Amino acid sequence: MNEFLEQRQEEMLGLLERLVNIDSGSRNKQGIDRVGEILKEEYIALGFNVQTITEEVQGNHLVIRHPEAQAPELLIVAHMDTVFRDGTAAARPFSIVDGKAHGPGVVDMKASLVSLLFAMKAISDSGLRGIENVEILLTSDEEIGSITARPLIEAHTEGKKAALIMEPARKDGSLVSGRKGGGDYTLHVHGVAAHSGIEPEKGRSAVEELAHKIIKLHALTDYNEGITVNVGIIGGGDATNVVTPEAVAHVDIRTTKLSQAEPIDRKIREICAVPDVEGTTITVEGAIDRPPMERTEGTARLVELIKGIGEGIGIDVTDTKTGGGGDASYTSAAGVPTIDGLGPVGGNAHRDDEYMEIDTFVPRCLLLAKTIVKLSE
Structure with a gap:
């Protein structure tokens, strides 16, 4: 041959x-x-x-x-x-x-x-x-x-x-x-708009809420177990003088074992279910759908x-x-x-x-x- x-x-x-x-x-x-x-x-x-x-x-x-x-x-x-x-x-x-x-x-x-x-x-x-x-x-x-x-x-x-x-x-x-296996998630953060100078207390910043969530999501990374969570793209806001009412984040998840998928998915949803900024909410789309x-x-x-x-x-x-x-x-x-x-x-x-x-x-x-x-x- x-x-x-x-x-x-x-x-x-x-x-x-x-x-x-x-x-x-x-x-x-x-x-x-x-x-x-x-x-x-x-x-x-x-x-x-x-x-x-x-x-x-x-x-x-x-x-x-x-x-x-x-x-x-x-x-x-x-x-x-x-x-x-x-x-x-x-x-x-x-x-x-x-x-x-x-x-x-x-x-x-x-x-x-x-x-x-x-x-x-x-x-x-x-x-x-x-x-x-x-x-x-x-x-x-x-x-x-x-x-x-x-x-x-x-x-x-x-x-x-x-x-x-x-x-x-x-x-x-x-x-x-x-x-590695993994999946992709999109987080849609919903807040309340307000003028950042005249009445900021009436606003609920989606960007601030997203910042809290990014830190918590990245904390799920465990290099020893081969798990990585990366918020790779974020967006939100149209002007600096407006409390941002909407923000979005795109998240990449990687796993090394099939058994890791369900616990990571559950933790992501638990994190996003409880607001750090009162009056904001998050809609979660996506899943860990690629097996390792x-x-x-x-x-x-x-x-x-x-x-x-x-x-x-x-x-x-x-x-x-x-x-x-x-x-x-x-x-x-x-x-x-x-x-x-x-x-x-x-x-x-x-x-x-x-x-x-x-x-x-x-x-x-x-x-x-x-x-x-x-x-x-």
């Missing part, structure tokens, strides 16, 4: 260039569907069946299985959307500089889409078992929280013994064995298996935890041993200087292919 892939690196880079040069931001259905059609044609040419899950607003999802797949044990998930605005591909098209590929979404995760396809090609060419043991989901809205993809992913975890998620490897090459990817015994075994494969092909495989969310959380929460970060190595995702290290393209593709084969024995 290594020789097969090495001979096709230029072909891999050519497909990567095609995909990167298509705007496929999460709200760009047309662009995402173009990416999907290119990949669909590739998988059909390889002999796979491809089912299109049509979405009216978001891009379509693809469910890919080999005709010989009766009860595939491996679920592989990759996303086709990026975070970049329309026009970015034309303004900053695919390029290669000093051994690094650049362009919008090059490593997060269009290189992974190519790597996954060519891993399937390499396994097919080798004659080894594997392609009939996988079910592949290519989704369209991971970057905005997998709004439509989440139920699809959760439905396809049934009967799976392992899930491989195709986010890129970390900058140091690490796989991801743990991710916990490092289970099954995940640990997967890490060790992949480390062993890496040793055989000259890759020092390590694993790490990250605070960011992702689709691995949904497969993990469903009880399926999950490993993330199986794409090529790169960095600066979501930035103008995002890159993929070209010399990791083939080795990481080989690592993925051998992992699928090993898990299919």
